[in-house]
Amino acid sequence: MPLTRRRFLELCGLSAAGLGISQLCIPEVLAALEKAATGNPPVIWIQGAGDDGCLVSLLNTAHPTIAEVLLKIISLQYNPTIMAASGKTAISHLDTVSEKEKGKFILVVEGAIPTKDNGLYCTIGQKDGKHITILETLKNLAPKAKAIIALGACAACGGVSAGKPNPTEAKSVKDVLGKDASVINIPGCPAHPDWLVGTLVHLLMYGPPQLDEQGRPKMFFSDTIHQNCPNYSYYIDNVFASKFGEKGCLIQLGCKGPVTNSDCPTRRWNSKVEWCIGAGAPCIGCCSIEFLDGLTPFFTALPEPLWPKKQNELA
Amino acid sequence: MANQKITIDPISRIEGHLGIEVEVDKGKVVDARTIATLFRGFEIILKDRDPRDAINITQRICGVCSADHALASACALENAFGVTIPDNARIIRNIVVGANYLHSHILHFYHLASLDYVTGPDTAPFIPRFKGDYKLPKNVNDTIVNHYLEALKIRVIPHEMRAIFVGKAPHHVGFVAGGVTQKPTVDKITAYLWRLKQVQEFINNVYVPDVMTIASAYGDYQKIGIGHKNLLAYGVFDLDSSGKNKFFKRGRYTGDKLLDLDAAKITEDVKYSWYEDKTSGKAPMDGLTEPSPQKTAGYSWAKAPRYENTPYEVGPLARMWINNDYRKGISVIDRHAARALEAQKVANALETWVSQLKPDGPVWTDCSVPQTGTGCGMVEAARGALGHWLKIKDSKIENYQCVVPSTWNTSPRDDKGVRGPIEEALIGTPVADADNPIEVVRVVRSFDPCLACAVHLIKPNGQIKNFRVV
Numbered sequence: 001m002p003l004t005r006r007r008f009l010e011l012c013g014l015s016a017a018g019l020g021i022s023q024l025c026i027p028e029v030l031a032a033l034e035k036a037a038t039g040n041p042p043v044i045w046i047q048g049a050g051d052d053g054c055l056v057s058l059l060n061t062a063h064p065t066i067a068e069v070l071l072k073i074i075s076l077q078y079n080p081t082i083m084a085a086s087g088k089t090a091i092s093h094l095d096t097v098s099e100k101e102k103g104k105f106i107l108v109v110e111g112a113i114p115t116k117d118n119g120l121y122c123t124i125g126q127k128d129g130k131h132i133t134i135l136e137t138l139k140n141l142a143p144k145a146k147a148i149i150a151l152g153a154c155a156a157c158g159g160v161s162a163g164k165p166n167p168t169e170a171k172s173v174k175d176v177l178g179k180d181a182s183v184i185n186i187p188g189c190p191a192h193p194d195w196l197v198g199t200l201v202h203l204l205m206y207g208p209p210q211l212d213e214q215g216r217p218k219m220f221f222s223d224t225i226h227q228n229c230p231n232y233s234y235y236i237d238n239v240f241a242s243k244f245g246e247k248g249c250l251i252q253l254g255c256k257g258p259v260t261n262s263d264c265p266t267r268r269w270n271s272k273v274e275w276c277i278g279a280g281a282p283c284i285g286c287c288s289i290e291f292l293d294g295l296t297p298f299f300t301a302l303p304e305p306l307w308p309k310k311q312n313e314l315a
Numbered sequence: 316m317a318n319q320k321i322t323i324d325p326i327s328r329i330e331g332h333l334g335i336e337v338e339v340d341k342g343k344v345v346d347a348r349t350i351a352t353l354f355r356g357f358e359i360i361l362k363d364r365d366p367r368d369a370i371n372i373t374q375r376i377c378g379v380c381s382a383d384h385a386l387a388s389a390c391a392l393e394n395a396f397g398v399t400i401p402d403n404a405r406i407i408r409n410i411v412v413g414a415n416y417l418h419s420h421i422l423h424f425y426h427l428a429s430l431d432y433v434t435g436p437d438t439a440p441f442i443p444r445f446k447g448d449y450k451l452p453k454n455v456n457d458t459i460v461n462h463y464l465e466a467l468k469i470r471v472i473p474h475e476m477r478a479i480f481v482g483k484a485p486h487h488v489g490f491v492a493g494g495v496t497q498k499p500t501v502d503k504i505t506a507y508l509w510r511l512k513q514v515q516e517f518i519n520n521v522y523v524p525d526v527m528t529i530a531s532a533y534g535d536y537q538k539i540g541i542g543h544k545n546l547l548a549y550g551v552f553d554l555d556s557s558g559k560n561k562f563f564k565r566g567r568y569t570g571d572k573l574l575d576l577d578a579a580k581i582t583e584d585v586k587y588s589w590y591e592d593k594t595s596g597k598a599p600m601d602g603l604t605e606p607s608p609q610k611t612a613g614y615s616w617a618k619a620p621r622y623e624n625t626p627y628e629v630g631p632l633a634r635m636w637i638n639n640d641y642r643k644g645i646s647v648i649d650r651h652a653a654r655a656l657e658a659q660k661v662a663n664a665l666e667t668w669v670s671q672l673k674p675d676g677p678v679w680t681d682c683s684v685p686q687t688g689t690g691c692g693m694v695e696a697a698r699g700a701l702g703h704w705l706k707i708k709d710s711k712i713e714n715y716q717c718v719v720p721s722t723w724n725t726s727p728r729d730d731k732g733v734r735g736p737i738e739e740a741l742i743g744t745p746v747a748d749a750d751n752p753i754e755v756v757r758v759v760r761s762f763d764p765c766l767a768c769a770v771h772l773i774k775p776n777g778q779i780k781n782f783r784v785v
Contacts, residue, residue: 042439049355051767052330053378053485059422060471060484067467076440080327084430084444086756087323093443114354123352126324126334131352160360160375167356167606190378190485244496244679269483270475273506279481280497281488284371292372297365299491 040075048134049161050111053190054152061193062271107145112154112161114168121168156185185215189286225257228265254299256285331766347741361715382415383696395690404494418473419697425466447753494679540647540758542740547627551695583618584729602716615727628736629699650761
């Protein structure tokens with residue numbers, strides 16, 4: 001489809017004008033971006049046995065926007081999904097920056113770590129003809145990091161990647177590094193972008209956040225979903241939905257809100273437009289530290305002994 | 316003199332883990348291998364579970380196209396349960412999956428592919444980068460970089476559109492066997508429509524023109540990355556409950572002819588894959604996952620899907636071609652162009668479909684898990700033909716097999732030694748600088764590879780090969 005020169009220039013002008021950016025100041029904009037990003041805290045992000053869902057979720061951050069995160073808050077030195085470089089250029093950069101920023105970089109790990117057969121089931125690149133596993137990469141980078149964030153269910157607790165029978169013997173970051181390792185667990189499938197951005201900002205402004213016994217930031221993972229659910233009054237009044245699309249508490253449809261600690265009901269998802277239970281979908285406990293196998297079958301109701309007691313029953 | 320061997324591992328700016336090995340002679344690629352380097356074993360993990368859980372578990376195959384897996388899985392379950400979903404549910408599924416196409420295509424062009432053609436600011440993650448023939452004048456280059464940043468904001472919106480109806484994105488619980496979980500309301504329809512308008516403006520005024528700009532400046536790529544020229548689509552977006560009328564038709568294109576597609580003719584070869592040879596040539600419904608990592612002939616965990624023993628490319632280009640919406644050509648540029656034009660076409664259709672919803676109308680057909688059953692769901696993910704096949708025994712999953720679009724596209728050689736689509740498309744690609752093989756990655760990325768399901772098992776003390784790693 002040949003473009004005439006005239007049409008080509010028209011399109012360029014249209015594109016720039018469409019964003020209200022004068023063509024004259026575009027070089028200055030890029031220079032300003034470069035300046036703003038200089039000196040931001042370095043982040044190295046590695047991906048194991050996962051699906052990139054936590055990265056995609058991060059891209060949905062509303063306030064700050066992802067552009068602000070990448071250009072104003074952190075310097076994302078390595079992330080396979082969005083970084084410009086491939087191959088040896090990328091791997092060399094990973095080696096260089098992890099040495100240069102030793103003790104200063106934040107390590108974000110997305111995905112579980114396969115450990116069977118020395119971790120062959122997940123390799124992240126090649127160096128000198130040899131495949132490099134995520135297992136050895138994690139063990140190499142962890143001691144050099146200022147802080148380690150296990151992002152999402154797979155990294156925090158094995159998640160779907162470690163689902164029975166766990167054919168690759170996939171483990172969480174903490175299970176690989178040992179119980180004395182200092183790891184911030186952000187569960188969720190995927191992790192809500194606010195949980196990662198909030199943890200990063202807390203680290204940079206105030207130091208490590210307060211963690212619970214599972215290593216989760218208490219600021220996000222304290223109450224159960226049930227405790228703050230808008231359907232709570234239905235629960236108390238024994239109004240239970242028995243079919244999808246009916247109003248009422250969703251516990252009979254399999255809802256795992258009572259056993260899942262997360263602020264989903266108040267934080268909500270995707271710029272707060274909705275959340276699972278708000279859309280009539282029973283919680284499948286994807287933010288629970290027991291996800292996956294501790295929460296299945298999804299659509300079988302919790303056994304009655306696990307149903308939270310109501311006030312009149314407590315008396 | 317031996318051919319020069321170049322390995323690029325990892326390939327960045329794709330979904331998942333992928334390495335590429337090419338052999339170069341006189342400056343052109345003469346052989347290629349696509350190597351996926353992650354195995355999770357979903358088909359093993361799904362066995363013996365409640366079939367209804369499959370809709371949620373299979374979404375975790377991919378965080379970019381999770382809605383598409385939910386659709387395929389739900390269709391397979393309903394096929395096995397013998398149930399028809401209400402119109403409202405059919406439409407909600409279409410507008411959720413359609414919205415996902417918009418996020419996926421915008422993400423792909425700007426945040427995965429564009430840095431092959433434009434240079435961003437000299438700061439992470441835009442550097443380091445391959446050196447190469449970046450052809451755009453500086454002000455045009457920088458305009459597209461600004462669009463990259465604008466696109467970061469825009470692609471958030473289709474995920475909001477998804478969440479309005481099914482709770483959250485990525486990964487939603489709103490699709491269940493029998494339909495969806497919530498009746499549509501007027502305010503949800505309005506919230507979806509208002510956001511769709513913003514995305515449509517960006518697609519029409521920014522995304523499509525940017526693709527035309529790249530197409531014009533990189534005209535040589537209209538003759539690079541051609542491949543076998545076989546295209547295949549299962550079709551998607553049911554327009555009624557018959558399952559026979561789809562917005563994108565089912566079919567094949569090969570030998571310059573448009574032909575029918577019979578699902579029974581799909582098989583998977585494993586001669587060059589790390590599975591037991593005796594499982595080769597089986598249809599997906601009878602497929603088995605019997606790992607054989609010591610098999611010396613194998614170089615990929617991805618099986619080689621074939622239709623009548625022929626490799627086929629899938630994706631937006633295939634869909635648009637088979638639907639007679641795009642017939643300009645098959646190449647790197649044509650894949651980007653068809654993807655952008657498909658985004659435009661789908662966005663326009665979404666406007667019509669969301670207006671067909673009946674507020675407070677039924678969204679779920681009562682159904683329960685049968686003792687036994689078989690089913691298949693054949694749809695289109697953003698990246699191409701996607702199929703889920705399952706067998707139920709004693710009300711549990713006895714066998715579940717997925718053939719995902721990237722299995723078709725990143726397929727290794729089949730039992731006859733015929734290359735997969737990306738491998739074939741790489742043949743003839745010029746390579747100017749072996750340390751910066753930007754031409755090779757441009758071809759690979761035009762397919763929008765999504766590797767989360769394909770697998771490669773590397774032998775512990777890998778064969779010593781004369782590879783150059785870049």
